[in-house]
Amino acid sequence: MSKTIIAPSVLSADFSRLGEEVEAIDRAGADWIHLDVMDGHFVPNITFGPPIIKAIRGRTKKLFDAHLMIAPTDAYLAAFADAGCDNITVHAEAGPHLDRSLHAIRELGKTAGVAINPATPESAIEYVLDRLSLILVMTVNPGFGGQSFISAVVDKVRRVKALIGDRPIRIEIDGGVAPDTAPLVVAAGADVLVAGSAIFKGGTEASYRANIEAIRSAADKARR
Ligand code: DX5
Ligand code: ZN
Numbered sequence: 001m002s003k004t005i006i007a008p009s010v011l012s013a014d015f016s017r018l019g020e021e022v023e024a025i026d027r028a029g030a031d032w033i034h035l036d037v038m039d040g041h042f043v044p045n046i047t048f049g050p051p052i053i054k055a056i057r058g059r060t061k062k063l064f065d066a067h068l069m070i071a072p073t074d075a076y077l078a079a080f081a082d083a084g085c086d087n088i089t090v091h092a093e094a095g096p097h098l099d100r101s102l103h104a105i106r107e108l109g110k111t112a113g114v115a116i117n118p119a120t121p122e123s124a125i126e127y128v129l130d131r132l133s134l135i136l137v138m139t140v141n142p143g144f145g146g147q148s149f150i151s152a153v154v155d156k157v158r159r160v161k162a163l164i165g166d167r168p169i170r171i172e173i174d175g176g177v178a179p180d181t182a183p184l185v186v187a188a189g190a191d192v193l194v195a196g197s198a199i200f201k202g203g204t205e206a207s208y209r210a211n212i213e214a215i216r217s218a219a220d221k222a223r224r
Contacts, residue, residue, distance in 0.1 A: 004182075004219040005192040006212050007032035007065055007172070010056075011047065011145045012196035014203070018052070019059045025199070026060040028208035029216075033062050034174070034194045035085065036145075039070035042094055043143035050076075050083035057084035067115060067174065067194075069142045070094065073101055081108040089113030089136050089172075092124040102131040113172070117141065118150050122159045132169050134192070135160055139185070140175030145196040149176025154184050161189030179214045183222035193219060 008030045013021035022033060035053055040046040057064065066085040070076065071094040080088055088105045092098055092114050105112040113134035114125050118141060125135060137157050140147040160171055172192035173185045182193055199211045 004186060004190070004216060004223065005031040005170070006199075006216055006219075007034040007192055007194045008199040008208070008212070009034040009036055009067075009145065009174070009194050009196035011036040012200035019056050021200075022056050022059040024205040025208055026062055028205050029212045030062060032065045032087075032192070033060060034196075035064060035066045036196075037066060037068045037070060037080075038143065042071040042091065043069040045143045050079040053080070053083040053085060063087065065089070065113075065172075065192075065194075067113075067136065068094075069115075074104055077101070077104050078108060081105075081110050085110060087111045087113055087134060089115050089134060091115045091117070091142075092120055093117055098124075099128050099131065102128055106131065115142075115174070116156075118153050122156055122163055125160075126163065129164065129167060129169065132167075134170045134172055135164070136172040136174055136194075137185075137190075138175055139173055139177070139181075142175075147176055149178075149181040151181075151184065154188050157185050157188035157190055177215065179218040182215050182219045186219045186222040 008025045038045045038047040063086045065087045073090045102112045111133035115136035139153045170191040173190045174194040177195040178198040
């Protein structure tokens with residue numbers, strides 16, 4: 001787990017050309033592809049589900065990182081696994097049986113992540129650490145791209161890092177990540193940076209490449 005993983009969120013892509021956008025972001029240097037699934041119930045917005053993910057799966061070989069902002073989750077996990085998601089992250093706040101959801105994801109042969117909202121303490125994941133590959137620390141309230149980074153969460157990233165200890169668990173940050181905020185979370189222990197608006201701005205492959213590079217170089221400096 002050396003350098004920072006950059007995971008563009010296709011939430012900020014041009015949905016009318018989603019396949020081409022995934023190919024462009026792949027060529028531009030994305031490490032993972034972040035997929036924001038919203039249900040209009042757990043979060044106040046609706047995006048896409050397994051059929052769309054399946055439709056773009058063939059456009060890249062990069063890891064598909066699904067961020068499920070849906071409740072309930074368990075009934076849909078198999079559909080997301082079948083659609084080609086490699087990592088499936090569920091919210092700690094989305095249901096009463098987090099341990100069961102994580103077990104189900106692993107039974108499907110996928111890696112499991114847990115996301116925690118800005119107001120959720122890190123203690124919510126204390127007893128499921130051994131089922132996890134990833135902890136997604138939200139730095140905005142989930143539901144929309146383009147919101148401002150909540151800097152109070154940086155301290156929580158430090159606490160999550162301490163909680164993980166020497167377990168092979170990555171810390172992912174999602175919300176308001178840009179060249180100015182990336183160093184704050186990387187210095188606190190983040191391994192994976194999700195970014196939507198800061199990467200897709202400009203609307204061309206050349207701008208995506210420059211935007212990814214700007215975040216990566218800011219992150220790498222903070223890591224030393
Ligand atoms: C928010 C989503 C994020 C979002 C990030 O609910 O989980 O992945 O796309 O968007 P930016 O990078 O624009 O804050
Ligand atoms: Zn996300």
